[in-house]
Structures are given as structure tokens and as C-alpha cells.
Amino acid sequence: MSAELIDGKAVAAEIDARAGEVGAELAKEIGRAPCLAVVLIGDDPASEVYVRNKVKRTEAAGLKSIEIRKPAETTEAEAIEIVRGLNADDSVDGILVQMPLPDQIDANRVIGEIDPDKDVDGLTDVSAGRIVLGKPGLRPCTPAGCVLLAERALGDLSGKNVVVIGRSILVGKPAALLFLEKNATVTIAHSRTKDLPALCRTADILVPAVGRPEMVKGDWVKPGACVLDVGINRIDAPERGEGKTRLVGDAAFDEIVGHAGWITPVPGGIGPMTIAMLLRNTVIAAATRSGKNLPADF
Structure with a gap:
């Protein structure tokens, strides 16, 4: 017997496409495409690649992408202010802060500032609590x-x-x-x-x-x-x-x-699959925040 390969790339492409379809239908109701904001602080090479791929696939699916890049010298207070600004921006549905952050920034404090309803990476304490309690929410x-x-x-x-x-x-x-x-x-x-x-x-x-x-x-x-x-x-x-x-x-x-x-x-x-589920979460967040229903099979 030889194992069947699970083609994550093919399944992810299906999810990307479905997120685009559902996102386009949602956009007709709320007047804009679901929006993902990605924050990149510093110049970590791997992070650069990850963010580039996330932005590319977000836009390919027809969703809106916002990319915020800041230098490695950015302070913790400045990082928190960026997140708070995105929380307050009603046109932003999902917020992702790319890890790792520079040493002077406490990642837990920055992640803790993300509005749980925009926490498309599923990393806040509230998101974790929703999983434990079996309540609806954005999953990692x-x-x-x-x-x-x-x-x-x-x-x-x-x-x-x-x-x-x-x-x-x-x-x-x-x-x-x-x-x-x-x-x-x-x-x-x-x-x-x-x-x-x-x-x-x-x-x-x-x-x-x-x-x-x-x-x-x-x-x-x-x-x-x-x-x-x-x-x-x-x-x-x-x-x-x-x-x-x-x-x-x-x-x-x-x-x-x-x-x-x-x-x-x-x-x-x-x-x-990680980016595919990120796009899916962005659409879910947009629907939840605007009080709209999603297809049962999404």
C-alpha cells in the first residue's frame, strides 16, 4: 500500500475561489469587498515572502488587501497604535500582524489589541476562549x-x-x-x-x-x-x-x-491551506460584522 497524497495546494485553490465567489456576493450587499489588512514590521526575509503571498492571493480572490509596512525600529506603542487604527476603520474586516516582531515589541501585547471580530488569525484570548467554549468565532x-x-x-x-x-x-x-x-x-x-x-x-x-x-x-x-x-x-x-x-x-x-x-x-x-483559511476568515468576518448571512456550505 502506498499513501494517497493530500494535495493541499489544490484544496487551497478551491477555497480561495470559493472565498472570492462568496466575497463578491457579500460585496453586493455591503457595498465593498471584504478587506484584509496585513501589518509587517521589520525586514525578516521569510515574513516578506509570507506577506507577499498573502497579498497576492487576497487580491487574486477579488478581496481587498491593505498592506502596512513599518521599519524594524518601530516601537511597541507605535505598533499598538497601528492596530487600534485598524480596529477603528470600519472598512477593514480582518487584521493580521505578521510574526515574528522585532525584539523591542511584545507580540502578546500587540495581538491582544486586535478586535476579536477582526482576528482572522484566531490568536487573541477571546478567539481562544470561543474555541474552548464551542462558541462561534474566527478559528486559527x-x-x-x-x-x-x-x-x-x-x-x-x-x-x-x-x-x-x-x-x-x-x-x-x-x-x-x-x-x-x-x-x-x-x-x-x-x-x-x-x-x-x-x-x-x-x-x-x-x-x-x-x-x-x-x-x-x-x-x-x-x-x-x-x-x-x-x-x-x-x-x-x-x-x-x-x-x-x-x-x-x-x-x-x-x-x-x-x-x-x-x-x-x-x-x-x-x-x-493557511492562507486559504485566512481568506475564508476574512469573508466570515465581513459577513459577521455587517450582520449578513453566509451560504450554509461556506
Whole structure:
């Protein structure tokens, strides 16, 4: 048996297109396109790429994009003032502050200023609380993308055993809660977990999200399981030439692909889904803020 590749890039393109369609219909009702504002402070190269991709895909979907760029010397007070200004701007539906921020800025304080109804990254305390309480709200993009891909592969997730490796507030914890919403049975594994390989072998759905290259080995995965690899790590690739690198996930793809049921590649798996869910959240935020209904299948 060879695992079926879950093409996150193709699914993300579908979601982008659907967000554009629903956003266009919503624009007819509210008189403007749903709007996403992205704040980039500093000159981190990876952040530059991420923001460029977000802006490109937002505009390609027919949504409005606002890009605010500030130098690395920007103070925390100035960053907070930017967020407060976007909160007050009624034409802005979603706010995303690109991480990491320069050292002099406390990211938690800046994120904490975002209006929860515009928190399209799902990172504020209120957004987290809404997940825990099962209340409507904007869900974190990467975890939401994981759940959607799992449903595409497996259908109904009720009763599935899910093991999430990693307990970060960005992916691990919210992913566990979102799978729980789907009536899966969820275990969060972490650095203190005893006999992690044995625990992983119980999983119908395995979600490595720790940032350790190829940590999950082939014999950790139950035959037929679905592996959703959140990790993205750059490692040396001398076989490609001196100084060359390549991207790998937290799962040892070549070891696992031969007996898993489904697996997301790296790159091209979970990564593209993050921006797709961001666009979806922007449309949801625009509808919620304007008191409009969205299609039941959105």
C-alpha cells in the first residue's frame, strides 16, 4: 500500500475561489469587498515572502488587501497604535500582524489589541476562549486547515483517534480542540510524553507540529493512518550541490508514504491551506460584522 497524497495546494485553490465567489456576493450587499489588512514590521526575509503571498492571493480572490509596512525600529506603542487604527476603520474586516516582531515589541501585547471580530488569525484570548467554549468565532488558520484536509481524506471524523504532537498555542492546542469539535478522540503529545512512538501508533490521524525535521519515523505510524504534517524545516541538501538546502516536514515522508493511508507533502500540504483559511476568515468576518448571512456550505 502506498499513501494517497493530500494535495493541499489544490484544496487551497478551491477555497480561495470559493472565498472570492462568496466575497463578491457579500460585496453586493455591503457595498465593498471584504478587506484584509496585513501589518509587517521589520525586514525578516521569510515574513516578506509570507506577506507577499498573502497579498497576492487576497487580491487574486477579488478581496481587498491593505498592506502596512513599518521599519524594524518601530516601537511597541507605535505598533499598538497601528492596530487600534485598524480596529477603528470600519472598512477593514480582518487584521493580521505578521510574526515574528522585532525584539523591542511584545507580540502578546500587540495581538491582544486586535478586535476579536477582526482576528482572522484566531490568536487573541477571546478567539481562544470561543474555541474552548464551542462558541462561534474566527478559528486559527493552520489548525482549521488541518481539520478540513482530514475531512477531505476521511469524511466524518467522529470517533477517530487523533494524536497531535506539540502543544503550542499556535497549532497544537487549537488543533486538538478543533478535532474535538468534530467528535474525534484527541490526545496531545509533547516533550514529556512517555513512549511517544507507541502512542502515535494508536492514531487514525497523526498531526506532527513540533518543528523537528523528520522526527516522526515510519514505524511510528499505524498502517492506513492519515498523517497531517504541519512542520516545515529547511535542512542541508549536499546531494543538490554545495550550500544547497531542501524543505522537509516533521514526518519522515519516505519512510511513511509506503504504508500510511494519506499524507500531506512538504511543501504543498498544510502550508497553502493557511492562507486559504485566512481568506475564508476574512469573508466570515465581513459577513459577521455587517450582520449578513453566509451560504450554509461556506
